[in-house]
Structures are given as C-alpha cells and as structure tokens.
Amino acid sequence: MSRLPAQDHHWIDQADPVRFSFEGRNYQGYRGDVLSSALWAEGVRVLGRSFKYHRPRGIYSLAGHDANVIVDDGQRTNIRGDQLLIENGMQLRGVNTSGGLERDRLRWMGMFSRFLPVGFYYKAFHTPRRLFPFFEKQMRKVAGLGAIHPGHAPVASPKDYDFCDVLVVGSGPAGLAAATAAADCGLKVMLVEEQPRAGGSLCWQWTADPVATQLLSEQLAAVQDSPNITLRCETQAAGCYADNWVALVDRRRLTKLRARAIVLATGVIEQPAVFQNNDLPGVMLASAAQRLLHQYAVSPCRRPVIMTANDEGYQLANELADLEIPVAGIVDLRCDADPTTWQNRTTENGIPLFPAHAVYKAHPGRGKKSIKAVTICRLDDSAVPDRRDRQHLRCDGVLMSVGWQPNSALISQAGGRFEYSDELNQLVPSQLPDELFVAGRANGIYGLADQVADGRRAGLAAARQLGTWHQPLPETTLSPERVPSHAYPIFSHPGKKNFVDLDEDVHLADIVNAHQEGYDNVELLKRFTTVGMGPSQGKISNFPAVRILARLNNASIAETGTTTSRPFYQPVPLGHLAGRRFHANRRTPLDQWHRDAAAVMVHAGAWLRPEYYRRDDHSRDELILAEAQAVRDSVGMIDLSTLGKIHVCGPQAVEFLEQVYTGRFKRQRNGTLRYAIALDETGVIIEDGIVARLADDHFYLSATSSGAATFYRGLQRWAIQLGLDVTLSNATGQMAAFNLAGPASRKVLAQLTTADISAEAFPYLAARQVDILDTSALLIRVGFVGELGYEIHLPANQAAAVWEELMQSGQDQQIRPFGVEAQRLLRLEKGHLIVGHDTDALTLPSEADVEWAVAADKPFFVGGRSLQIIAQRPLTRKLVGFRFADQHPGPWPEECQLVFDGTEMVGRITSISRQSTLGHAVAMGFVKPELASAGTKLEVRVSDGSRVVVAVSDLPFYDPQNSRQQLESD
C-alpha cells in the first residue's frame, strides 16, 4: 500500500472506502479517488498496454494529458482512468489487450518492433496479394481501442444552451483572479474547471506553501460569494468555435455556450523527457507525482530519481523528503543553474545532486512492469550523454520535471497565434482576437503572484472590451526569473525504446527515419509517423516532435512550426453529441386514426405515412394487393396530407407560373386544374404536381411530399429574381388532403356534400370549393391511381372529423383505407412516374415521356434554354414499361437493378411490383431509345447475379384509354 496519512487538502475521504474491481480483481479506494490513483495506492503498476507494442504502462500525467489508462466498464468503453471517479461496484477492464493486462497475449509485439516501424503498413503486408485479406483481417483485430457493446442501452443526454458575458477556462490562480475581476465589474462569468475541484495548480503544486494555500482559500471564497460567477467543475471546454461559441462537456451533457468574451487560463502541460524506456510504469511527470501526493494521498514511488531542468523538480524532491520518501538523486540537465532556495534545501535534505547529467536509460524490472534502476550520464559540451561517464542509480521511479508548454488548444481554435520564446523555451501567445484573453502560465507567467496579477489583468481587459471597465489595465511581467523549460530534453539510444509519442508507440528513431524518407515538414511528419494522432492528441508528444524536427532540419522552432489544433480537446462521448436525439417527424392530422387502424407506418421524407394496414393474419403483400384491388373494384381512401400545397396569388401569378413551370396557364379556366412539371436550370425534372386555378389571380399548386419545402424556397427565389407581383404561401402543414378513389367514390362523397358532383357538373380535372359536412373544402377531380377519384383539401384541424365521416359513409361500399404501397402499385399500373423515384438528378422531360407537358415555344421558362441545347443531342434513354413472362417463378428484380442487352448495360429498373390488380408483375425503368419498342426482349441482372428476361411494354398497363378515371357515369 502506498497510501499516505489524510490531510485536509486531499481530494479523497479516507473515511469513505469504495470497492471496485479491475481486471477481475477486487480493490479498495476512497471516495474522491480516480481509478488510476486508487490502483496505484493498491500497488497496481500496470494500468494499461500501449497501442502497437502492448508495452505495460502506468500513471504518466494523471491529468488527462496522456492515454495510458483507458478502461471499459461493460457498458461504456474508452473511459480515461485518470479522470474516472471510482464508485462502489464498478467492474473495469483495460482495453486493447488479448487476455487481460497482466498476461496480454500481444505483448510479444514489441519483439518484432524492427518490422513494425512507423508507416510499415504503407510498405508491407500488401503482397502477395492473395494474402492481403488475411493480413487485413489480422490487423483489424489488433487495431482500434475499446469495443462497442451492442446491448448498450443509450441514455439521452440533456444537451443545453447557455450564455454568459465572460467565459473563464481554468480555475488556477490566474483563472480565479480573472473570474473575480470580471465579476466585480458587473459581468456574468462562467468559470469552468476540468478537474473535480477548483484551484488548478494550487491544489497540487503549492500545497506546502502557506501563502499559496491562503490564496486558494481566499480566491475560492471570492468565487463562491460572487453572485455573478457560476463555477462548473468536472467540465472541459472541448472546443472553441466561431463567434465565441464554446462546447462545454461534463459527465452528463454538452452545453453550447455563447460568451461575449473568453479568458483562457488553461495553464501549461508538463512535457516529458525522451530517454530509453521512458514509458515504463514508474516513469511519470513530476506533476503527476505531485497530484498523487497532494490530491490523492498516494506515494508515487518508494525511491524515485528526479530528472529536472527547473526549480519545480527540486521542490518535488523536498516535498518527498518531507514525507520521508527517499530520493535516489536529482539529475539536473542544466550545466549552469544557479543555486536557489529549493536547491539549497535539497542539499540540506541530503539528496544527491547530479548537475549536467541526464537519465540515459531506465532499466526494466521483471516483465517490464516497473523499473529497478536508471543509468545516468554526464552531458558533454554538446549536451549529449557521455556513456563513458555514467552511473547506476537504484530506483523504482523517474519523475520528470523538464519543462512545460502552454495548454494551447483552445487558444489556437479561438484564433490565437503563438511565437516561440527562446527565453522560456516555450510557445507564448503573440496575437489574439479582440474578445480573447490569455492569463497565467499559458501566457508564459510562472511566479504565483504574477499569475494572480495576470489573471486580474485579463479579467479587467475582458471587462474593458465589454464596456464595464474604463480605467487603465494593470501591468504584468511576462518574463520569469528562471527558465522553466529545457530546450531539448531528448536523448538518443540504440535500443529504440525512447518514446516521443506514448499513444502511438512512436520513438525517436521513427522520427529520424521518417525525416530521412523525406517527411521533413511538420504536417507530413505527423501524418506519416502518426505522432500526435492518438487519443491524447499530442498534448505531451507534439512539441517534442517539433523540437526533434527542428534539430533535424537545422531550423528554428518558429521555422518548423506546429500542427493545427482542432476540437475536441479531450474525447467527448458520442452520446453527448447526440443529446436527446431530437428527431421530429411530421404527422398528418389522421396520424392517430391510422395507428388505431393498425397501419404500419413508414418514413416518407420527414413524414410518417401508412405503408399499409394490417388485417387478420394476411401478409404484407396480400394486404397491399387487397387495398389496391378495393380501389379498383369499389372505393378506397388515402391520406395525402403530406403533399406540398402552395398558394400563388397576385396580378402576375400567371406570368410567374408560365416561367417556373414548363406548361401554359394563360388560358386555363377558373375551376380547372392541369398537370405541371418544373425543371431546374439545367432542364432536369425537379417537381411535378397539379396547378388548380381558383380565380383569375389565385392558383393552388401541389408538389411532392419530400420536395415541397425545397420547391417552395425555389419559388420564393424566383419570385424575387423575376421581380413579379406575386404572393406565395406554403400551406403544406395547414391543409390536409385525402384521395377518395374508385368507381364508388362519387357515391360515397355525395352523401356528405350538397354540391353537385355529377360527371356533368364536376368533370375530370375540375377544382372548386364545396362544403363537406360543415367544412369548406377544395375538391379536385384527379386520377393519379387511374380510377374515378376526388382529392379533398381542407383545413387540418377539421380533417379528422371529415375523414371519419367519409369512412363511415363508405361502409356500404366496402370502403377501405389504402397506404402508400397500394398507391404506388396503382399508379405503376397506370404508368405514372414519381419524381425522385422514376426520375433521377439528370432526367429530362424527353426521357420521362412527359414532353407533352412542355410548351417549348414559350419565350422563357426555367430550364427551357437548356432543353433547346439538349434537343440537339440524341436521346440516351427512355422510361418504358416492362413485363415478365407469365408464370415467372422468380427471382424478381429489385429497383435500381441493371437492364442488359447481351453483355451491354442498357438501362435500369426504377419501379417494380411482383403483383398487381392485373394479375401479373409490372415494372418501369430506363432503356436506350433504340430498345424502347414494345416487345423488345432484354434481361435484368438480379441480386444473385442471374438474369431475368423482361419485355418492354407500352404504358400504361391499366386502362390505356383512361376511361376509368374519367368515368362519366356511375
């Protein structure tokens, strides 16, 4: 056990044990422990396995800056152990293993590392070709992290919006100061902190400093007491987008925050040193060790070596000494560091110092699950380890404190730019957008008092930007007394296990080799080596890689550049992005009636429509045919409320329609309707429907259910562009519509209206207002399904009552509701096309056999000029009918399957029904014009590769004389 005595500032409650299991074994931690800290306290050192070589890994940053510890809880996968607060009963396992972390069967992969350098998959395993499927399958098995659990029950996440004047990201000393400064200026402040508690580095780096602890207490009290500040802990700012839109992510949800100004006090990310075996359990960042000590009361090691290039390493050494944890030595990379207070104390504590030395190699313990010693070397004048001057130090851990880089992701995303400071050996912000402010160590400021002052400055600067602070801003210093970061803590080793990127197992030689192959640009290097492309997104690997590349190119850091940071800062569960999974369907006013009538509903664009109605034990096909037959024999009714319905009114309505449609409307009489098609500017069919003239200056249009919204927008655009005096209104959702169709439809309707709907008074293609029950409705005689039929268009709020009455009054005619499948069959029998189904994004009127609806001699209509051009070219396809041999046993083609003439592909099927009221299968599709004559025999290739013989047929299949739909007598 490595647990230390409880202290007030710890984040755990040692009076509240928590029991959980990891890799099948039971452990105990305390309330407030994260998985990594609880396991480390229990002496567990292997917390994960690396991606490629499956090397054992332990704690590294304990801040979410690495991806060593990734676990699965049986429901969720890829959970970060450094940030997972343990709960009683949790059952967790590591990901990316075969047989568990301890006995991972893939741990031998490291032995073949020489065959698996970066980019190996570009060069190997694709020959011999016959083996490629095998290689691919094996690689897929070992690639990836985590497994999706098919039985996982998704939980809706309450995604929400929020707003504030100033968003402050980071609650360290600078962030707390910025928040209170802005709030004191009357601004509404949102302060977010990724960790479970506010305080930032004050919670782990300064706990031994009474001034710092007092500061933390005062700052937290100021935040809590301010009514203008909302503090959200365990919340990451996952991404910064245009116009100060920031995605905040916590355990439950994603918040879409809009801020008027943003202060980023995101601090710095500690950077590792690169040496042989710098990835093994026991090697960690000094800040991780301090988090273990001061947040979780866990000793990081029994006897560490500290590798440092700054004061923080000495500070850590003294903290360990104060806790009676012996330090094997401090290995200082610097040759010329002046003694500081911290260094003097380490000397007093009797800790051996090794200035101008580096850790050259960490020696693995048994199974590489720990380290047992390090070899340190003196650095020569070129700062290269001199192997002739080396020493062996016995230890079980290496704590690295060699430098920092700003936590820059959000700054970059928000439009900030950086420059490299040679004084600090780190990037610092150089240009920021007007509403973006940076404070604290992210700004290159390291002294505690300086950080607080800089935070206050940033908060006041935000307030000045927003107009609530009008005085000069306080000055802050940007240069620390001492350089916090080493310029090049990277050391070569022939063993090639000195890792630059732990996520992707990229070591130093990989980068050198990639450079030699020509990947000498930071973007190319990243993509070829995958450095920075793992789950931790390069937080501790990007900058070391930049340093290496700069040295290889003999260039400066500025010349080398960095890669682009993009959201998300940390992984975000897909469930958070899905939120509540809002997906609103459109429903007709008869929706409940259909469900009560056992309709099987189907999505038709945004709408839900009845596909067919279930009855008894009949099959789907039987019911669809029965519904269609009912229409042919007597009467059926379909809910057409999904149809687009558009009013076009005004003194120039006729001119407008003449220009947006292909047909003519000038001479259309009031009370009649016409079929119309609309084209786009390339001459392609985009819509069809009816145009009913209700008055001289008032037309009522229909459009397809799925295309209505787009068509209406197009009409609006054309109205503006053509500059015509028209008024448009989209009544699609406001009106319901039914089609009452069949030879008995007139009889049924006549019972509910006093209007004269006789054949003489209400001929085919008539349209007029009538009263049905007490409702004023637009009645249209139309024949999409090929029978005597009436479309009834009426206000949506009265539709249900009228539908119910029609169904009631049609009982003695055996009226039957029919769904979209029966309607599709009926119209297919009539050879009526469906735009978007029998037409595609290139179909011309001439191909779809609707040239009769095109008044080509009009001076202008949309698409007309294109048709003139196209008319000079030969036709390439025509829409025709297809028939099958009588008694064709199958198999049956499906829509979109190809039509062949011998070996030549000559067309495709667009619509097909195996059954029809005619007693045989019917289909439509495209063929080459020269093959479009009735009787031409062709073949359709079906799913199993076999061919079905079809014969081209004239259209329509049913009632070619159209006598049924123009039924003049009952």
Place this chain on the structure above:
Amino acid sequence: MAQTFSIQRSPLQAWHQARCDDWCQLGDTSLPRHFTESASEMAAAAELALCDLSGSPLVEIKGPSASLWLTTHDLPIPQKIYDVTRLDERAWILRTGGDEFLLRGLPGATIAELTPHLPPAGFHDRILTTHRQDALLLLSGSRLAELMSQTCALDFNQLETDRVYLSRVATVNCGLMKDRLGTCPVCWLWVDPSYSLDLWSQLVQIVDELGGQVIGAGCFYPELG
C-alpha cells in the same frame, strides 16, 4: 356520457384523449380543462408547465396591400418586422415580414371576433388571407428558462416581450413570444401542426424531468365552458 368533440380539433387531440376526461370548449376547439386537480396544476403553472391552447384564432394576412388594409381599418401596424402590437385584451398583431402580418386572437376568441373587418379567406384585393392551423402551446413558470435552455438556442432571459422570434425549438421551426399572464412568465409558441405532436412529446418529457407538469386550459381560462 361520452365526450363529444367539436369538428375542429387540436393536433394534439389524440394525445389528450388518452390522458384527460375533463374537457372544455375554447372557441371552436375542444381542449382539456384539467388533467389532474386544478390546485396542483395552478401551482405547476407558476413554476413550470406546458399547456395546449390550439384552436385560438390565427390569421395570416400577406400581400402588397396588407399594410394598407390595416391602416384603412384603423388597425395599428407594428413598426418593425417582428414587432408585436396588442389590439386589446383579445388580440395581437404580429409583423413577420414587410407585408406579412399575423392576427393572433387570444384563447377563447373566434376568428370573427378578431376584427369586424377581416377579409375572407383567399386572395382578395391583393391580400392573401389564410386561417392558420398552427398548434399554440403555452409554456409557463418561473423555471421556464431551464426548459428553453434545453431546446432553443435563444437566450430566453434576454428576449423582449412584445416581440416575435422565429427560431427552432427541439429542432422544430416555431414562432415564439415572451409574455406574462398576470405575474406568471410565459412563452407562447406556435408551430406547424404537422410537427406539433413530436415537439409536444419532447417538451413533455423535458418538463417532466424538470419536475413540471402538463396542465389544462382551465388553469389560465377558468371561465371556459
């Protein structure tokens, strides 16, 4: 005695029918009076509640002569697009475009009562008059902003009253208007009837999670028969 319903129906009628047996008549539309005890619903109305008031008259007047028509009949024209002018206690005029207006009657009114000069439905004298079928929902209570924060990108606390906002609530295009009924903060929300059931269902779920309630029209209009 079985409940009989008027020929005009709220698009949410089926949802209500499965949950309510206390109905009232709001203008020409039958609506739930109360789902549970009125005292509990009144309390919910003050904190967080959702109420269907569909059937309230909504007439769209649009066209080149729409503004002239308003002026000719001594009706005030909202100055800017999205402004709202109250006619009296029973109606508002909302401006949704240069030549587009909505005459909104408050629950209980009929179309005929909006103004004696209303043009007939259809296109006359260069005005297209449409009797809209939008569902009208009333969101109420002191915690209204919590509901809106989960469904709408607008900063509800910053919205002005007497102003129309066209936005999306739970992905559905809606018109919104912030208001007060007495001391109770409310938001009127109108939506195409074809989307209303899915929107309503989503709002009900969130209201329920937040501890609110669906209430009947009787909470706000106890005088309804």
